[in-house]
Structures are given as structure tokens and as C-alpha cells.
Amino acid sequence: MLIFQLAVILIASKIAGDISVRLGQPSVLGKLLIGIVLGPTVLGLVTDTEILKEISQIGVILLMFIAGLETDIDEFKRTAKSSTSVGVAGIIAPLALGYVAGITMGLSLFEALFLGLLLSATSVSISVQTLKELGKLKSREGATIMGAAVIDDVLVILALAFLMSFAGGDVNLGLVIAKKLAFFAIVILLSWKVVPWVLRKFAPLQVSESVISAALIICFLFAYFAEYTGVAAIIGSYIAGVAISLTGYKQEITHKVETISYAVFVPVFFTSIGVTAQFSGIVENLWLIAMLSVIAIVSKLVGGAIGAKLTGFPWKNSLAIGAAMISRGEVALIIAAIGLENNLLSDDMFAVLIVVVLVTTIVTPPMMKWLFADKNTQEEQLLMKKNA
Template sequence: MRDLGVLLLFGFLGAWLAVRLGQSVIIGYIVIGAVLGPHALGVIADAALMRALAELGIVLLMFFLGVEFSLERLRRVRAAVLLIGVGELLANLSVGFLVGYALGWSLVERAFLAGIVAMSSSGVVAKLLIEWRRTANPEAEALMGIMIFEDFIAVLYLGVLAGLSGEGARASPAVVSLLKAVAFYALILGLGGKGLARLLTLALRVRSEELFALLWLALIALAGVGASLFGLAPAAGAFLLGMIAPARQSDLGERIYSRLESFRDVFLALFFLTFGTMLEGESLRRVLPLVLLIAPLSILTELVITSSLAFLAGFSGPVALAIGAGMIPRGEYALLYAAFGQQLGLIGSDLFQFTGWYVFAMTLLAPAFMKNARALYRILHRLMPRPVAFAGTLISVTLQPMTMWSVTANSRATSRARLGAARHLLLWGAFVSLFLGALAARSLTERMLLLAIGMMALAGLSRAIRRALEPIREHLDLSRLPTPRADPHSVIAYTAHVASSVPLAALLIAVGWNDLGPWMLLGIPLLALFHFGRAWAWYRAWSRPIPTAPESAASRE
């Protein structure tokens, strides 16, 4: 009780100070934990109780994320958000995988590093936005949408990581465990969901507040235990239970919140504090190079790739950069993956220590970027080469009418478009699986088979993109382009080509990886240069005085 009291009191002071300094509470917790922990002052010697409560904290956090989350809400998220979310995750996962590859790590460790590096902290971002009263800003809605999507993926990814423990180094463990996790989730949510939900609603009618809290804590803990029996992380089980549990808006949901929210708050604080206690000062020397390598990479990925995706999806430049900066904080998922990996003995002490310092660095730096996004934009805008800017605007003009369609407009056309978007998502998902499969496949035959399947899928994808882009022609806002005139046909074709070339390049890289290794990555700048060149050609063509080309004149009328 002494340890608990001391840890909580200093945790409070640390968090309070962090908030005062415009930082996230997580920074305060980690610092306090590290200072009080056995590797520094040693005030907190035995952390067994704290660790148990911390574990409960992460499970409660995931339960509440599950309650907040709903497939309905995910479906309502704008296409723009999905585009940014998917792209952002792929880019960040790649950073982790590639760095792990470059360091010669095992596949399992690479997978953990990728997850740790990739998942932004929805908790930190949401709290900072509220703290700074920025929830009404244009970037806030997009950020929260991306976070909803990322929460979902983060839980799925947890399933992948859990799967890695069982199979070890057998063939394509990632694919198997991904499928296993998806199957488990689908089973629970699809079949078990309705029956379980009815049972839970019955249980919610318990009159006594005391017994109510007891029951729900028991259910959440047991959902975690159940998931770990299925080879999944406890957090994933709690998330699923949260998805089944009544939504926050209902009376019963309100009751869950009022009774259990402070358990989550306190135990989660203990999670961060305990994580801090496990950091070793000496480890910093060992992992500092890695932190200095990956943290700038992650920040660049967010500022360049995520912001670009946001711009392409139709957000204005400054807002796009604010979205990118908003994705910089790391937190609960990174720490959760690291703690999970260490618990199962899948990752070494260095990766665990790295995670602590990495989360600390990213979350510490994030507020500076988030606050100065506008100034950053001005600098970047000046530095941007004109072909690159024009290429971006070309794609943005095409995508904007598509991605920014409001959900509330429920005409037939939008519903059909949404159906199309769902089909898109499915195709992209299949593609990502193929990509992962190609990376994991050992024999050349397997890779070639996957390449063949991939090419077929790609053909479908390309056709789907063109069909999706067709009805957009009338909505194009060509006045955004700096050229006096532009041909909508060509604008759409350009975007379709770029969109199709990205998965093609990814697939080729995956297939060639085992033979050629990272050299394959050189294809990406080459591809980018090619597209920039094409954009520049269009720019010059449309800037010339009007020729007597009858088609382009007709299309402009």
C-alpha cells in the first residue's frame, strides 16, 4: 500500500506538471516511474502488485476503446480518413519493418518494431486537442476519424503479434495469425455478439451499483483471460467485449462509464508508471542510436507522407500538415505491444527499453509540431519543387469530391459510391495480405504464384479505381489548378495511374525482396520521379496558349 500510495501521489504530481507544461500526462507518468523505479531512486522496489494492476489498466483501456468504437462509426468515417489511415499505417509499418530488416532482426522482432513504431496514440491526441480547445478545428475531426480506424487495426495487429508466439518461425506465421485473429474477431462479433449482447443487457439490469461494478470488472478481466486462452492478447478480448457492450450513449453505457471510468484512469496511470519503473538509465546509451534513427524517421513519415495523403485527400495544406503533426504522439499501443512482447519472451530487453525512450521522445516532441503546424507549412510550401506541388494538386483535385462527400447526403449515388468504397477496401485488404504473404514466402514458386494472383487482383483494382473516378468528372474543381485550363479526362487518368502504380510497386518490391533485398526500394523514388515528370508535362501543356485541339475544348464546355 505504501508503494501504491507513493507511486500514485508522485504520478499525480508528475502528470499535473506535465499538463501545466503543455505536455501529455504520459510524459509525466513515465518520468516519475523511471525516477522512482528500482533502476534509479529505488523507492518502488517490488512492483508485482503494480504490474498486475497495470495489466488490468490496459485491459480496461481497451474495453473502453471498444465501447467507444463501433463498426457503425467506422463505416461512417469519411473515405478521406480511410485513405489517410491506410496510407499512414502502411508507411509507418514499413519504417519499422525496414529498420528491423536493416538491423538483421528476426521476423518476430521486426513485426513488433513495426507495430510499436506505427500506432499513434489516440489517447494523447484526444487529450491534447481537448486541453488546447482545438476540438472544433478542421483537423480535429479527421484526426479522430483516423484514430478510430487505427484503434481497430491496432487490435487486429495485436492478434497478429499474439499469433507470432505460437508458430515461431514456421512458414508465413504472420498470414496465419492474421487470418486466425480475423476469424476469431469475426466469430465473436458476428455469431456471439448478438446473443452475448442480450445476456449482457440482462446483466446490466442489476439494481445494486456495487454489484454492477463487480460484475463488469469480472467480465472485463475474464474477457482478457479468455482471449489469452485463444492465443490472443488480453487487451484484444477486452476490446471485443467493449464492442459488444452497450454504447456510451445508452443509459446502460452511461452507467458503465460512471462506475468503471475511474478504474481505467487509475490503473492506466499505473500502467504508464510501471512502464517507467522498468526503464533503465544505462539502457539509454545502448538504445539511443536506434531512437535517434527511428524517431526522426517516424516524424518525417508523419509530416511528409501522412500530410501528403491528407492533402491528396482534399484537405488544405495547413490542415493537412496539422493532421500529419497530430499523428506524431506514440503511447498506449507501443507500450502495450512492448509489454506484451516482453511478457511472452518474444522481444529482447533492448527493444523493450527502446520502446520506452521512443514513446517518450515522440510524445515529448509532438506538441511542438502540433502547435507550429502552420509555420511549418509556410516553410515547406516555399521549399516544395513546382512539379511535385502540381502533381499533388492534380491528385487532390480528383480525390476531393470523392473523399469529402459527407455521410449525411444519403442519395442513391452516394450509397452506391459507398458500396464501391467498401469493395475498394476489401480489394486493398486482400492486396495487403498478398503483400505480406509475398514478403514471408520462402520459395520462388510461392512468390511467383502470389505475384500472379496479385496481378489479377491489381487488374480488378485498377478497373475499380477508374469506375469509381468516372462519375466525379462533373464535380472537379479545376480552378484549384494553377494552369489556365486543364483537361478533366487527363486529370482523372493521371490519378488513376498513380493509384494503380502504388500497389503494383509494392507487390513487385515484396516479390523481389528475398532475392534483391532493399535495392528493390530504389523503385519507389524512380516511380515518384516518373509521376512528377508526367505531371510536369501536363502543366506545360495546359499552360501553353490554346491550340485548336477540338477534344479538350469540347470537354471544357
């Protein structure tokens, strides 16, 4: 059954991606939408199985690893101030609006704060692919977005731990902070001293593709360590990519990882987002979904844009950066699951927020496409088709 589902996903995602590009949109939009069609909601050809989730997880880890490999570290350093501003402002706006919405809906203090925090989360895995297709991943805006995503993830997780410690959850705030600090201290040291050494040791081995194997080992171990310490796995894989980008093996690894990733794992990740969508009860809660979707989109767009504008970006570029921060993705889904487990979200609210997360994910690519450029050049069109 899995083999059939993989074949269906690969065929459908490539065709849908190509159609999306021909219609002037990033290919990722077509892949997201075709997932809804393939899933239980419409055709039922693909089901949300545990093994499909694992393959999807590998896909997003590899996607962020590629983003790290293609990061210009000098540009990344230059945009540190902008990234911090975008990351912080992109949390404050949705946190405030989400809290007000929660109080208006009759939620308790902690439930309203939790809703605000959930809406503050960002997952730029969708934005990364869109930036690649638009040729903007290595730009100043791209570096700002990636830096802001790391800051956003860390701050939201710390704030969540702080809230849970007061809301009765079994959380040791000091331990949470210590784990985060330990993660960044250790991976920085490993990136500086160990990663180049590992690649040099693997390179002369008399086995096929030893360097790419070493790179994937580093990627997966960094991702695992990040998840173990409470930081999103995608942050770990991104840092692994950045570390390898500073070595002489960057070009070889980038080319081969892209081949592996875009052939199988990344299409499964994009399509599986649509497959997991559940629309039961959507009519009864349509007004709530619409309200929270507007809050989720506007708050990140405006918050991120203000953060970028305060550090010197023109308004259009600032709005484009804000748009790239809109998608909540798997980070918000993880937080929602924590809320459900700790009775900070009802079953109905959990179902509503799943749809809201899907909405933010689907609207992000076309908004970025529109804001990053008035129209694509022929070169950009060719790049989009290549990634379809």
C-alpha cells in the same frame, strides 16, 4: 510493500500530471516521466514486481474500455476508409525502413523482417489519454486513430505469424488466421445479442452496483478472449466498451468506470511504463538507440499522415493522426519478447528496443499536443487539469 508502492505512485503521478499540465503538456507525459524517477533507474522507490504488472494490465484494459464507451459509432463507421488507409500505411513505412535498417546492421533476412514488424506495431493507450485531455477522442481524427489501431494490431499479428511459420517457429498460420476470424465473429455476435441482455438481467439485482459489475465482467471477458485468440487484450476491452456504448446504460457505466480507473489503475499503468525502463548499457548502444528511435518516430508519423492525407484530411490533421500512432507500448514489448524467445533478437538488441519503445511512448503526447492545436483553449486546459 505493495501498499507503500501504490501510495507513492498515486501521490507522485497526480503531482507530476498537474505539473505537466501547468507547463502546457498533457498530464500523461508527467506520469510517464515520474515513473522513471520512481523506478530502479533513479530513486528505486518502486520496483517492477509481477503484481504491479497485473495492476498495470488492468489499468490499460480499463483505459481502452473507457475509450470504447466514448466512441461515436456513427463517426467510427464514417471513418472506416480513413482508418484502413492509416492502419495499412502506418505498417508499410516502418516495416520497410526497419527492414533496411536491419540489413544495414548486418542482420539476417528473417531478423531484419522481424525488426521491421516490431517497429510496425502500435499501441494507442497513451494516445487515448492524450486525445481525452485534448477533447479530441470523439472527433473524426479520434475515430480514425482508434479504427487504425485495431487494423494495425490485427495485420501485424498476422504478419508476425506468417514470418514465424517460415522462420522455424512452431506456428500454424491457418490456425492463427482462424482464431482471429473467430474472435471478431464471436464478439460481434455477443456485442449485438448478449451484451444488452446481460446488462438488463443484472440491472434489477438487489445488490449494490450490479450494472457496473456486469460491465466490468463483459470488459474483462472480452479482453481475456482477445488475448486467448492472439489479439491484444486492449482490443477486446475496446470492443466491449463500444458494445456497451450502444445500450441505455452508457452514461452510468462511463461515469463510474472513470472513477474507478482514474483513481487507481490508470495512474499505475502510466507510471509503471517508466518504472520498467532499464538504461544499463545505454551509452554503448546510444547511436543504435538514436537511429532506431528516429526510424520508429518518423516512419509512423509519415506513414500514418500519408494514409490520412489520401482520404481527405488536411496536412496538419494528417500529421496529428500520424503522431498518435507513434507509441509502440505494450504491443511492441510483447513482440520483442517473442523475438527474444525465438532467437530473432539478441539480448543486446532486445535491451535497445525496450529503450526505443519507451522513447516512442514519451514523445507521443507532446507531439500530439503540438499538432492537434496551436494552443489550448481555456476549456481544454480545464479538461487537462481534470484528468491530471
